[in-house]
Amino acid sequence: MYVCMCHAVTEAQVKQQIADGADTPRRIAQGCKAGTDCGSCVRRIQALLGEHGARPCPTARLAARLGSAEPQTGLAEPVAA
Numbered sequence: 001m002y003v004c005m006c007h008a009v010t011e012a013q014v015k016q017q018i019a020d021g022a023d024t025p026r027r028i029a030q031g032c033k034a035g036t037d038c039g040s041c042v043r044r045i046q047a048l049l050g051e052h053g054a055r056p057c058p059t060a061r062l063a064a065r066l067g068s069a070e071p072q073t074g075l076a077e078p079v080a081a
Helices: 011-019 025-032 042-051 058-066
Strands: 002-004
Touching: 002 011, 002 042, 011 025, 011 042, 025 042
Parallel strands: none
Antiparallel strands: none
8 A cells, every 4th residue: 555645655665664763754754755745644654653663753742632734844845865
């Protein structure tokens, strides 16, 4: 299943990034570009991180409670490779 439609990144690719040590949405973005365009996949990436034991940042937890898209801002900017 695709997680990031903008860059055609699959769930398996995100899980591989996590297995390789990525522990934040930004680190996943650096590895496979997921979450660097429209940002609509960031919540799914955060969920996958949570399923694999990574703790979401406090801002992400607060935004989820408030229904804010705040964690997505900034991630849509290009990530330096």
